[in-house]
Amino acid sequence: MELMSGFSSRIVIPSAVITVGLLVGAYLVGTRPNAHPNPPAERVRPVKVISAERKNIRPELLVYGEIVSGREAELRSMVAGRLVYLDPSYRSGAYVVAGNRLAEIDPFEYDIAVRERRADLVEAQSKLRELESEIEIDRRLLTLLDEQIELRKRDRDRVSNLVKKSQASEKAFDDAELAVNSARQLRLQGKQTIDGLAAQIEQQRASIERASANLDRAERDLADTKVVAPFSGFLQDIIVATGKRVAIGESIGRLIEADGLEARFELPNADYARIMGAAPRRLGVDSHPLSDTKIEVSWRLGKTTYNYTGTIERVGAEIDSTTGGVILHARITGGPTEILRPGAFVEVSIPDVNYDDVIVLPALAVSADRFVYVVEDSRLVELEVDVVREFGDKVLIRSDLNASASIVAEQFPEIGPGISVSAHPVD
Numbered sequence: 001m002e003l004m005s006g007f008s009s010r011i012v013i014p015s016a017v018i019t020v021g022l023l024v025g026a027y028l029v030g031t032r033p034n035a036h037p038n039p040p041a042e043r044v045r046p047v048k049v050i051s052a053e054r055k056n057i058r059p060e061l062l063v064y065g066e067i068v069s070g071r072e073a074e075l076r077s078m079v080a081g082r083l084v085y086l087d088p089s090y091r092s093g094a095y096v097v098a099g100n101r102l103a104e105i106d107p108f109e110y111d112i113a114v115r116e117r118r119a120d121l122v123e124a125q126s127k128l129r130e131l132e133s134e135i136e137i138d139r140r141l142l143t144l145l146d147e148q149i150e151l152r153k154r155d156r157d158r159v160s161n162l163v164k165k166s167q168a169s170e171k172a173f174d175d176a177e178l179a180v181n182s183a184r185q186l187r188l189q190g191k192q193t194i195d196g197l198a199a200q201i202e203q204q205r206a207s208i209e210r211a212s213a214n215l216d217r218a219e220r221d222l223a224d225t226k227v228v229a230p231f232s233g234f235l236q237d238i239i240v241a242t243g244k245r246v247a248i249g250e251s252i253g254r255l256i257e258a259d260g261l262e263a264r265f266e267l268p269n270a271d272y273a274r275i276m277g278a279a280p281r282r283l284g285v286d287s288h289p290l291s292d293t294k295i296e297v298s299w300r301l302g303k304t305t306y307n308y309t310g311t312i313e314r315v316g317a318e319i320d321s322t323t324g325g326v327i328l329h330a331r332i333t334g335g336p337t338e339i340l341r342p343g344a345f346v347e348v349s350i351p352d353v354n355y356d357d358v359i360v361l362p363a364l365a366v367s368a369d370r371f372v373y374v375v376e377d378s379r380l381v382e383l384e385v386d387v388v389r390e391f392g393d394k395v396l397i398r399s400d401l402n403a404s405a406s407i408v409a410e411q412f413p414e415i416g417p418g419i420s421v422s423a424h425p426v427d
Contacts, residue, residue, distance in 0.1 A: 049406035065265025067344040078224035081105035103227040110222040117215040135197040266325035308335030
């Protein structure tokens, strides 16, 4: 009995504990309060806004180019010979002034040639004077012969009258006639001599022209022994030294004009067409619409930026089919040109056409579908606008927005109409 009583107590007590636990748990679950969730709060997004201010603007086109020489000369020896002189500054990179003697070729042979040609000319001129003196004397003799002929003709006529009166013989008349014919013969010989002298004079004058041309050529060769700077500029590619023998046409250096530097740059086809379409057109070959357009050029040299002014002078004759652009040349007119050199990489600013009554916005303020968002009563309103021009990080639009309208300056991925925002003006 005691064994059965112990076994029953070991079963009943745990079962009672479990039953009581279940009842307590059920009571707690049944009496717990019901939780009601709060509705989510609307998110307010901060946005930067810009006012819809209308203005007239002429933007600047920014392109890149390089500095080139507007004019350069290849220094060549025009005569052959040995270099006997070089200017002390005749080195690559040196600056020389127009008219400076840069080099000289030994002038000995060329000086002798000039003297010989001058002597030939003097000799030819002397010969001409001699011939002119002879022809002048022969012309005077011819005049005397004409007078003698007239006298002998009158003597013949007198003898003829005497013969008719039987006061003179026939022989006397024949002698008088023979004297007239002799005078005429002498006149023909004198005329022939004068004609020959005239021909010799013409030949001598041709010889003088030839001698004068030879003298001019010799004098030019002598002058060409000196190599003179045709304009002020910088020397480059100097490869000669004193004592070297140079041939005709051999290069002895290159001179780059210092005051004729140009900015060479390419204007995109679309920009070129737009500016051309708005520019005033004038008649004349040299009246290109872009001529005389003022530009600004910036050259960054290390941490320093040098600014220059320029004027467009020439426009390329054709459009580059590979890049679709037009080459322009602008003459540098102001700035520290003494340090500027050809080959410098520069930034060129060109005035674009005028845009009237437009609103200037950041590029991120306009969507790809040409919509902007305006803040009205702290919510976004979507509006379609007319995009006039995009350049760089700016965009020009036209719209009927009020000047007080606040436009979102930078759109974000989740942007849409009706979103609650807090507007903050762009700094």
